[in-house]
Amino acid sequence: MTIEAKLSERTKYMQANALREILKVVAQENIISLAGGNPAPESFPLELIRQLSSDALDKFGAGALQYDKTEGFEPLREALFDYLPEQGVVNVNRQTLSIFSGSQSILDIVGKVLVSPGDKIAIEAPSYVGAISAFNPYQPTYVSVATDDDGVIPEALEAVLKQHTIKFVYLLPTFQNPTGRTLPLERRKQVAALLENYDVLLLEDDPYNALRYSGETLPPIQQYAPDHVIYSGTFSKILAPGLRIGFCVAPAALARWLVIAKQGSDLHTQSFGQAIAALYLTGGYLRTHLPYIINLYRQRRDAMLATLEAHMPNGFQWVRPEGGMFLWMTGPIGLDAESLYQECIKRGVAFVPGKYCYFDAGVGLETMRLNFTMTAPEVSTKAVQTIATVAEQTIVKA
Ligand SMILES: Cc1ncc(COP(=O)(O)O)c(C=O)c1O
Incomplete structure (x- = not known):
């Protein structure tokens, strides 16, 4: 054959x-x-994960091993209602927040829900190749947005938005993969204003924000334009990638579609890993680790x-x-x-x-x-x- x-x-x-x-x-x-x-x-934190695995079974019993809602394991969602606002993410609630199997799967599901063949995605160059792999099957075309040492250039983004009908913009504003660059505050606000003025969505991929070694913490772009931003985060860099726990905050009407698409894709993210992640946050272990x-x-x-x-x-x-x-x-x-x-x-x-x-x-x-x-x-x-x-x-x- x-x-x-x-x-x-x-x-x-x-x-x-x-x-x-x-x-x-x-x-x-x-x-x-x-x-x-x-x-x-x-x-x-191997020893801690061993302890949290045992605690998860004590606390949640069979619930940590059962099929669960697509939106995510409720104790983890509740923990994120507290954690994400501390990171500057706004509008975090039951209608907007859902849990995914790593933030990689958020890239795929966003592509699935938003992109028809030929739709245009504006993307900074260079960018995370894993995102291109995730989007490609939905057959978009890419429009490159120029960057400098401070990341994406707002004027270049505006020129792209003027010239093209863009389905969404994909950016990594903080410690970008591959460049390590970070978009300064003023540019974040400018990008947010552009999203609103041109009524375009941004997929803000933010896996690294907690790993700051120097300089001032910056708010996500999502804070300035929550109705236009799909914010994507992960436990991969602050706990362990093998757990495959990502989270997404999106405008409510879109979040609903992301959940519907995920239902057909994997029903839900593994409950046991979500239970461990929930205890990691609520027990204050992230703060110490x-x-x-x-x-x-x-x-x-x-x-x-x-x-x-x-x-x-x-x-x-x-x-x-x-x-x-x-x-x-x-x-x-x-x-x-x-x-x-x-x-x-x-x-x-x-x-x-x-x-x-x-x-x-x-x-x-x-x-x-x-x-x-x-x-x-x-x-x-x-x-x-x-x-x-x-x-x-x-x-x-x-
Ligand atoms: C920019 C970016 N986005 C998403 C991911 C996917 O991470 P995960 O699926 O482990 O959350 C990675 C992984 O390294 C990444 O660098």
């Missing part, structure tokens, strides 16, 4: 996520990887920045992220980061060539994404020194 002939039109738009392919290669070989985007395993994660990652960020400063040759620039998990580096024009990557792999070091984070081919060839959370400082220092040595040779050769 030729399976290709059996595939739906939609499936033909699916592509293997290029980063996942890189990660597979990297995992097979014995190399230091700055390519991944995983939280550090030592950031997971988060500083540990932040301290671990801050040291790793600072170590990588110091090594870059000390060793990278002239012509390379990098973002100094105030939080999150990634650092974005740009080499001199003409640099081929993919060849640099291939040479580094031979010497046992991996990173992500930045071109994989753009949906347009031929863009971002000189860029790279480095993860700083997975590797201990002494190891990442060795890795960055290798990148610097190879970069020096590459530039001299060029």
Whole structure:
């Protein structure tokens, strides 16, 4: 049987996520990887999760293991009614908040509910490739919005909104993946005003906001335009990604459709993980554990920045992220980061060539994404020194 002939039109738009392919290669070989985007395993509170698993069974009994409502496990929703407003998210209530199987599934469900073939999504370039994988099967076209060191440029977004009928805008305003950039307060307000003026929706993907190592906490864009924003968050970076718990606050009429779409997709997110997440919040454990994660990652960020400063040759620039998990580096024009990557792999070091984070081919060839959370400082220092040595040779050769 030729399976290709059996595939739906939609499936033909699916592509293997290029980063996942890189990660597979990297995992097979014995190399230091700055390519991944995983939280550090030592950031997971194993003993606490063991205790909360037992507490969940004591407290919720069979309810923690039963089929449940699609909207989410009620004790977790109630805990989020308190937690999310502390993070600056507004309009959090039973009509607007629902729980999803990781925030990745929110990207898919939003695509499913909003996008017909040919609809336009405005997206900052570069962006999170996992989002493009999630949206692609719904066959959108993408309109790129220009960015600078402060993230998306409001004037560029306005030009796009004037010229195109945009179904929704997709942004990562805080510690963006892949760049680590953060949109300043003034721009958040400008973007919110544009959403209202042009009556367009924003999908605000916000997995990293709690991981701030320096600078001032900023409110989500959702706070300034709650009727136009689908706010998406996750427990993956503040507890453990294996639990697959994401949460979404959307305008009530849209939240209803997201829940209906989710019903057909997976009925509900796993109850037991939601029970653990609920106890994590209500027991005050996030408050005690988060500083540990932040301290671990801050040291790793600072170590990588110091090594870059000390060793990278002239012509390379990098973002100094105030939080999150990634650092974005740009080499001199003409640099081929993919060849640099291939040479580094031979010497046992991996990173992500930045071109994989753009949906347009031929863009971002000189860029790279480095993860700083997975590797201990002494190891990442060795890795960055290798990148610097190879970069020096590459530039001299060029
Ligand atoms: C920007 C962004 N959005 C969404 C996700 C998906 O996260 P999860 O499904 O674990 O919540 C990730 C994962 O790294 C991410 O970087």
